[in-house]
Amino acid sequence: MQLLRAIGFFRGNILIFSATIGAGIFVSPKGVLKYSSLNVAVSLSIWAVCAVLTLISALSHAELGTTFPRSGAQYYFLKRSLGSSVAFLSLWIKLFTHPLRLATESLLLSTYTIQPFYAGCPAPELPKRCLALAILWSLGLVNTRGVRTVTWFQTISTLAKMTVLCFISLTGIVLLAIGEKENVARFENALDAELPDVSRIAEAFLQGLFAYSGTSILISIAGEIKNPGENIPKSLITVLPIVAVIYLLVNVSYLAVLTPKEIISADAVAVTWTDKIIPSMQWVISFGISTSILSNMCCTVLSASRMIYTASQEGQLPSIFSMLNNHSCPSMAVGQIIILTSIVIITSDLINLIRYSVLAIWFLRGLHMIGLLKLRYQEPSLPRPYKVPLPFVFGSIAISLFLILTPLIQAPKLEHIYGLVFICSGLLCYWIHVHLNQHSVCFFKITCSLQLLFNVSPPEDHDELPIVAQQTKNLTSP
Template sequence: METLLEEKGNEDGKMQLKRTIGYFEGVSFIIGTIIGAGIFVSPTGVLKYSSLNVGVALSIWAACGIISLMGSLCYAELGTALPLSGGEYSHIKRGLGSPLAFIFMWTALFNKPASNAARALLFPEYAIQPFYGVCPAPEVLKKCLALAVLWFLGILNGRSVKIAAWVQTVFTVLKMMALSVIAIGGIVLLIKGRKENLARFENAFSSDIPDASQIAEAFFQGLYAYGGWWSLNYMAEEMKNPSRNIPLTVMTAVPAVTVFYLLVNISYLTVLTPKEVVSSVAVAVTWADRVIPTVAWIIPLSVTVSIFGALNSSMFILGRLSYAGSQSGHLPVLISMLNIHYSTPAPAMGFSTIIATVFIIPSDLIALTNYFGFSVWLMIGLTCASLIVLRYREPNLHRPYKVNGNK
């Protein structure tokens, strides 16, 4: 699946990345981007703001999955009608104009590398902290490891799409196996469960019902856990048969994540009480200590694997954003150049990796996470607005797929 250069089928003879990413790789990228450390470490936000009401919490997890699927289907229409690199940037530029696209580009150039820096800083928390026991690991060591992982993946994605996609597929399979252990373990425990465990689900809505503000906060927490469903549009230019594969990929990946999130949360609540879930710093580790104590180390390892896979996919799509911005003249032209030996947007990958590096050196994890979350929903709103504008402004634009299912 090595990315090569390909002549565009138009008169300008402009070079573009060849369509080499298939359905399975697309599913791996979406799932790998969505599932990070959150579902393993602390899925407490939804339950906390649901007033420890198990039924409400599970309903919100399901509703967030449906909302994410609806959003991804809107993006699928844009991706099939305008299969270009750059994802939201390219769609906003076409629908709302260059000025807003320019603002989006320069905003994304900082908040998306901040997200990557946050993931890179989270990696050593689980990779090296177990070796220090109760003592905190040295900050310098954690930052050095974060920088090493960041640059390793930046160079990897700059050299070969084939290897990057292979790494993504392998790590997605590994994290899904870990989630399967938790999900299947919960199902087995439910079948053989004690009455007090089953009572949590038989009387799922018996606790206090949260008010509107709490429900809104619970939805925010849940939607954050589904973040990444928009990632496929950043590589639309490289998708094989995008008219078919983009909608099919999102309709496979997002529901699959929703089902696993529900099963994993049910498994947690089968073993732990709602209060124990909320008070646990790493709920999956607590679950493993109770259910599989002899091999509980699998969970911290799974968290590390999950973070690595999510960071790899984020690095991949961020390079495409810089590449698209440079092609449109919103970034220096050097960034849109392609490596003739490896046929990848290597300058764009290096540029985005350097920005993420700057965030790692002085910043902390909490500050980076808050910075990233501040603007992500504004970007999604602008992209969905561009979909509506294009429906009216360009009604005859070829749309192989439409959200309402009409051709």
Template structure:
């Protein structure tokens, strides 16, 4: 890399591309697999299922607007991490990083498997896609994502714009077709909506699980806070983008679910691994390939956005000394390449299991634990530092509502119907102590770490960023080059 070349994260994303990023990451795998999970935990009750989808939209909007204060108060990439370190201390910040090291790759693996299934389904009409070819294709997709991200933010933004047009075309077609079928009033299309609430009503623990499935389809609204250091005017653009994108997504999701149920019975949805493809096979069989392409583009763009945003969190944590220094290096396209590679290696390993609904439960359960902690930190910081500059300040009822929902989704399944995977998740969370105490708290180091860092820098042609990213000082003012990072560079 040339000595005078500037390597830093650039503020190049405005309101339009910020909204596109939200569309890209939210409308991905969720709307194509979550309907199956929501129906399963709603006891195949159509009325309850649609009600949960509507409630998930309200909860997501409330949580997203509460979460937005983090990115506007700390306008740098990885704002969640900076906020938690400031409000709840370095251990909770490390806990957040520890969770993201594995939960983000788990979500990427789940979407990669789903994408591979959609691409291959037309080649196996009327039967399930074999597991081995699907997993091999999923791995190939993940590493193609790595290549795209390595090209930098401008290429990623261009790709997201094109793919968003494709996915919205597919979803609008599904929605409009469902409306047309219902307006025509055929008996078989209206059957699922007549006496929709007459089926079995699920219990509290099942409703909590159904919410986790539905909220997974809305997940990703935190992407703008993660990349706040690459946004123009984050204090204004983050709330505006969230309101625009989530309102349109909520309307789209309701219409798509109604369309699915107008064509397929709940049992048919439950037996399908690719609901949209099954839907198209019933409506226009000759166009099945088209919806596979559209859905594939949708999931791929969502995956791409997840890789892009999560790598920024690892980048910032590395700058703060809680992850290896090599993760805070950038290539000539201002991409934290090593952080991207590390995520994709973990996702490739997690691709081995293929129970998508279980993976969604893992990811959703952990995400809502994290969000609850962030709301606690937000309240604490409001009390301790009332004069901290806050360009956007969310109303407290939204914060308390988000905390209540977090407690409901995390505690209800554990209390009402505890399962082994809840124990595994909690054990995993506390296992972070085994790494925090020696490597972060006591700062144990080894000369081999420095040798590995130098070797990887030369191999991948990366270097530490110039670090012109804005950071909040202890007095609540914006400053450049935090002292602890500058010392590391020296």
């Protein structure tokens, strides 16, 4: 019973496509335009800069997964470099940000699926939320079948999403090439529009970066990748430039057909775009977009479950979450992230969900880079198959500081105080975790009962088992 190294270069590329191209390109254009003060030139520039920033950050984080090629590499790296308290803090934040991301994708997917039944008016909230829960739990079942099943599912869904995005992109190019006055007019006077202030630009970056926030998928599952020292950076360099070009072309196509005001008022931008171009193809576009978001959600569940799995192995979560089923999948960790997301789905303000989740992601990325610098200084002889240039590391830290501090300084809000209280509550939970007796006999009996109920057992890699998991395994041995 072990996690299998079943993902090579091709499957790694598929996973990056699936994890990156999802909800973001269909919901973020609305937020980027809103915070760009409806300035088309600024909006497109932000999309281009977001691609560069994401590539820098992704290549910087690739060193984490290649130096420590195990699932949940970001969490393990923080514990190794900055200590248990910081690692627990990252776990605390991700236990909320992963459900936020999944809830955003679930609600958007249900909107795109239901909207064709309600032509001319918004879909009711109750059916959208019920469908979002049904989709979420179905993906949980797919993930419990193991990483090979997930990658086959992602290969098929990636072909569907690329077909839809290429159709949208090529249609926009054709419309601009024809040169109809209505389509070209939005770009002719783009530089004369109002410029947003610094705080709004930072908010626009948060919206745009959400569309790229799945690029760390291979680092999260580094323990299941063949030859991670070579395949992780190679896949990032191959895929991310292609994604950046597609995102720019899709945004140009949206703007060639819809006005900025129509974009920011649309719940489903691509469906509104289709209504203007080919109304009869609305079902085809809706299906392709739904498939795209579905595959993205599947990757998020995969990544989040591996983080919970590793934290359990390191003794910072109950040992039941590090146990595998007969498909070599941490099914209890998958169940945990599905339950948390089901609770979050009651919130439906997508733009706010994006802001909170991206802020947390870049806060953790800044911590990762600080830990990387510290580990390079303390352990210079540590084997590093891939070593990122230091300017990339300092650039990632600067990006994190800009995105986090600019809104706090320029336009402080009550929600920022809530964020600080949330982080402090994570440190309080860590103190409780350390100072209370977590391993009582009653706790072991509950773990054994859950093992029998869900047919799971600890992995057979005894060297990486914490004392708690090893004791639990002994209790269940004949």
